[in-house]
Amino acid sequence: MYQIGRILKTIREERSFQILDVQDQTGIDSSQLSRIETGKRLPTVEQLTRLSTLYRVDNSLLQIQRESDKIIGSIEDPAIGIISLDVAKEKLIYGHNYINMFMDSHLSQPIAISSRRYIGSKAKLIDWIFEKIEEQTENVHSFCDIFAGTGVVANEAVRRYDHVIINDLLYSNNVIYNAFFAAGEWDKNKLCDIITGYNAIDPTKLDDNYFSINFGGKFFERNESKRIGFIRQDIEDRKKDLTEKEYNILIATLIYNIDKIANTLGHYEAYIQKPIQPKPLYLKLIDVNCYPNVDIHRADSNQLARQVTCDVVYIDPPYNSRQYSRFYHLYETLVKWDMPILSGVAMKPPIENMSDYCSSKAAKAMKDLVCSIRARYIVVSYNNTYKSKSSSSENKITLEELENILREVGETVVFEHNHRAFNAGKTEFANHKELLFVTRVNE
Numbered sequence: 001m002y003q004i005g006r007i008l009k010t011i012r013e014e015r016s017f018q019i020l021d022v023q024d025q026t027g028i029d030s031s032q033l034s035r036i037e038t039g040k041r042l043p044t045v046e047q048l049t050r051l052s053t054l055y056r057v058d059n060s061l062l063q064i065q066r067e068s069d070k071i072i073g074s075i076e077d078p079a080i081g082i083i084s085l086d087v088a089k090e091k092l093i094y095g096h097n098y099i100n101m102f103m104d105s106h107l108s109q110p111i112a113i114s115s116r117r118y119i120g121s122k123a124k125l126i127d128w129i130f131e132k133i134e135e136q137t138e139n140v141h142s143f144c145d146i147f148a149g150t151g152v153v154a155n156e157a158v159r160r161y162d163h164v165i166i167n168d169l170l171y172s173n174n175v176i177y178n179a180f181f182a183a184g185e186w187d188k189n190k191l192c193d194i195i196t197g198y199n200a201i202d203p204t205k206l207d208d209n210y211f212s213i214n215f216g217g218k219f220f221e222r223n224e225s226k227r228i229g230f231i232r233q234d235i236e237d238r239k240k241d242l243t244e245k246e247y248n249i250l251i252a253t254l255i256y257n258i259d260k261i262a263n264t265l266g267h268y269e270a271y272i273q274k275p276i277q278p279k280p281l282y283l284k285l286i287d288v289n290c291y292p293n294v295d296i297h298r299a300d301s302n303q304l305a306r307q308v309t310c311d312v313v314y315i316d317p318p319y320n321s322r323q324y325s326r327f328y329h330l331y332e333t334l335v336k337w338d339m340p341i342l343s344g345v346a347m348k349p350p351i352e353n354m355s356d357y358c359s360s361k362a363a364k365a366m367k368d369l370v371c372s373i374r375a376r377y378i379v380v381s382y383n384n385t386y387k388s389k390s391s392s393s394e395n396k397i398t399l400e401e402l403e404n405i406l407r408e409v410g411e412t413v414v415f416e417h418n419h420r421a422f423n424a425g426k427t428e429f430a431n432h433k434e435l436l437f438v439t440r441v442n443e
Contacts, residue, residue, distance in 0.1 A: 184245030
């Protein structure tokens with residue numbers, strides 16, 4: 001039985017109207033009115049409009065009663081129905097963003113460290129790499145990922161070994177390692193509340209900011225770039241109220257989520273020269289862990305090698321002339337948030353953190369690194385990209401040079417794996433192989 005009918009009957013009687021009076025003044029047949037008032041049928045929107053005028057009642061108030069009756073009438077299980085009403089409310093409030101909220105709250109896992117687009121990522125090779133390490137080593141308790149990059153190798157190492165050292169020279173990667181791995185206090189509910197607030201922002205109502213002025217309409221859609229800049233500044237403004245762990249989590253969460261909507265091929269050397277299709281930014285928390293067995297550094301690898309001692313050092317250096325500090329300059333600017341003057345088509349900051357491994361000095365740097373390491377085993381990832389259509393994709397160290405360097409310090413075995421690597425979009429190379437060198441260092 002529809003409750004709107006009983007409400008209309010009560011109003012009519014209070015207003016001292018007979019059914020025939022209502023029929024005469026609204027044109028609604030008395031038999032229809034009778035069925036409405038007894039709850040056997042719902043009034044139409046037009047009928048309610050006429051009745052609200054006659055009864056001098058707010059029309060929207062009656063329409064709400066009608067809609068609620070329709071909802072209740074469709075519910076088969078009252079217990080589920082109560083929850084369904086709350087869900088219906090959320091759908092009305094969040095609109096097209098509801099699906100993101102639903103997935104985030106009920107079905108989706110936190111964002112994994114491996115989900116970021118990054119040149120040279122070993123995400124798809126993890127099982128093979130550690131299978132070979134386990135086969136060729138023994139009594140390993142400590143592990144150093146000295147060019148950690150995405151952190152996916154370190155992420156596997158912390159699950160296997162007692163002590164893990166993680167290093168990379170980029171500020172953005174250092175923040176990511178501290179967010180995903182470092183020990184420290186953090187309040188998940190607190191950060192989720194902050195993120196929920198960020199997701200509710202209407203970017204069309206925001207003013208332009210440093211980020212949107214420099215990167216809007218290029219790497220990101222204009223309005224979403226305003227939201228990104230606003231969020232980054234808000235994180236900075238909140239810093240005094242955040243633990244170091246919470247601060248790093250929020251910035252890493254921002255990096256991983258904007259990566260999904262960036263107008264790029266996965267790096268920031270250039271952006272796609274086409275109109276950017278609007279794609280709302282919806283932040284999801286990263287997969288945070290706190291490991292007591294981790295040391296995190298942001299240091300030159302050749303210098304760090306002289307300071308650490310461990311069982312296994314894993315080396316995954318830059319292979320070619322592409323400088324990571326330039327490929328991911330946007331994240332460096334976002335993390336440092338020192339708002340430098342940017343230049344060029346790609347809006348890059350002044351040059352810093354350039355690697356010898358991307359230059360003609362690569363072989364010399366590798367020899368120095370290998371000879372400086374104090375470890376029982378050295379494991380090196382490399383590939384066979386030497387005849388690429390793009391000269392910037394060609395390896396800087398030949399396989400012969402690399403093998404000779406490693407054999408000087410110990411017995412070395414080489415493994416290969418067919419692998420189509422992530423690249424910058426121009427490189428085409430048939431028979432691409434990932435190589436793994438494992439050296440048992442001489443005593």
